[in-house]
Structure formats: structure tokens, C-alpha cells
Amino acid sequence: MPEPPLPEEITPRDLHPSARNELKTLSKENAENVARHLAMAARVIDEDPQLAYEHALVASRKAGRVAVVRETLAIAAYAIGDFALALRELRTYRRISGKDDMIALIVDSERGVGRPDRALEEGRTVERSALTPDVRVALAIAMSGARLDRGEFELALGELEIPELDPDRAFEWSPALFSARAAVLEDLGRADEAAFWTQRAEVAASALGLDGEFDEIIVEDGLIDDPDLDDADFDDDLADGQDEAGLDDAESAEDDDQDAPPAAGPADEAAADAPATEEAEEVSGRSAEDDA
Numbered sequence: 001m002p003e004p005p006l007p008e009e010i011t012p013r014d015l016h017p018s019a020r021n022e023l024k025t026l027s028k029e030n031a032e033n034v035a036r037h038l039a040m041a042a043r044v045i046d047e048d049p050q051l052a053y054e055h056a057l058v059a060s061r062k063a064g065r066v067a068v069v070r071e072t073l074a075i076a077a078y079a080i081g082d083f084a085l086a087l088r089e090l091r092t093y094r095r096i097s098g099k100d101d102m103i104a105l106i107v108d109s110e111r112g113v114g115r116p117d118r119a120l121e122e123g124r125t126v127e128r129s130a131l132t133p134d135v136r137v138a139l140a141i142a143m144s145g146a147r148l149d150r151g152e153f154e155l156a157l158g159e160l161e162i163p164e165l166d167p168d169r170a171f172e173w174s175p176a177l178f179s180a181r182a183a184v185l186e187d188l189g190r191a192d193e194a195a196f197w198t199q200r201a202e203v204a205a206s207a208l209g210l211d212g213e214f215d216e217i218i219v220e221d222g223l224i225d226d227p228d229l230d231d232a233d234f235d236d237d238l239a240d241g242q243d244e245a246g247l248d249d250a251e252s253a254e255d256d257d258q259d260a261p262p263a264a265g266p267a268d269e270a271a272a273d274a275p276a277t278e279e280a281e282e283v284s285g286r287s288a289e290d291d292a
Contacts, residue, residue, distance in 0.1 A: 004054045014039035019068045034063045049079035067097035083112030104138035116149035137173040141180045170204035
């Protein structure tokens, strides 16, 4: 598969500094190229998820052992509906990074492949008190969706009973949380309560300056521009960098069976089968309409 073209205006500095820092293990040239593909994936993920996936796939072939690369590919795979591939990449990301910050997407991807029971099991593997509020809210919404998949409406409502469910305060996660609660209440036939939480979601969105449209799971964006850092900073950081594990660009894509990024697109059977054989370890998410 040929690499998708990169517009000249996309530079490494379009990637968040923390993400660029993860690329220091690569050679300077490779790091810059990977950074540009990651930045491009972040730029187009909403309007053209397939193109974002193609850029993320290129990055994964050049830097398969870098956590942010596997995270980006997982998000892009999720966005195009390849939930099996998303699970594979999320588990690899979790193993490499040691973080649980993508647990909600893991739960929702399990739902996507038709395994709500497994989704609930995954969600119970983490200590929720150790999660940041946004991740905890995203997980609650995903867990509620899994309950809905099983027809457990009261339990779905219970999953959303978390401290962050405060109708009088608005945070970045509030519109999605309020909307999810409204959707479950609607399913339960509690129309008046559903209307109340729908109204609170709209008020929260307005207070936050949103346009009324929001995802149920809010993914922390690590792929944004930082005007305080320029290309020179990135060049200096990478001046002494080496390819990861001493591999060149071609060899870095050849990893072990668990870490290797997919060699083909979303239809690749090996990628689709991978989640069934991997150990379960560990936002973007479904819309409120999907969860309903």
C-alpha cells in the first residue's frame, strides 16, 4: 500500500510535545516523518477517518514500538469501525505504556465486536479511583452501554451513578455523561427525568462553548500544536536519537506477533483474529444514540 501524501504545511511541531518526546528513540529523519503522519492523522480523524487510519498505519510500520503510535492507530481503527484491530492496538499500547487511560475505548471496542460480557469484565480490571475524572466518566459511559447491550437498563443507569454526575456543574465530560443518562432514562420510559438530563446536557454544552454535538467518550488530545515549541526544539531533541532497538525504518516494522502493526488494511484476517488470542490487560466512544 503506497503511503498517503503529506501536505507540506504539516510539520513535526504540529504534534504535541509529549508525543514528540516519545519519538526520541527513533532516528531524526524517521522521527520527523512519523511525527508528521501522526499530526496528519489527528487533523483529519473527524472528517476523514479512513485517511487518518492510513496515516496512522504508516506511522505504525515505521515506529511500531512507540506507545503513542499504537494509540493513534487504535483510535483510527476504532473510528473506521474495525473494532478487532482497535482492541489489538489498544492492548499493545497498554502493555507498552503501562497506562489504563484507554480503558473506556477497550470496553467500547469489546462491545463493537459483540462481546458485552467481555466488555464488562475488562472494565472491572481497573481501579477506578486511580483514574482521572475524564477517563472515569468515559469508562462509566462505556460500561453503561455494555449493560444496555445486555438489556440491563436499571444496571445501565447504575453505572452512571458516579460523583461526576452533578447537574449543577459543567466540565468537559458533563455533556456526554448527562446525555448518556438521559438516553438510559428514555429507554426506561422515564420521560420527565430524561428531559431534565437532556436539558442539563444542553446547558453544560452551552456553558462550555460547545456547539451541542459531542462524543460520549472524550479522548484526551495529545496531538495538538504547541506555539511555544518550534521545529528547532524538535531537531535538537532528536539530534542524537537512534532507531528504536537499533532497527532501521524497514526493520522496525518487523516486531513479534503481539506488537507488530497490521501489514494490511482493516480487512486483514490476522488483525481481526488477534484480539481473541491476546491477554486482556488494559476516548473516543459511541454516540449517545448508539448506546441508547
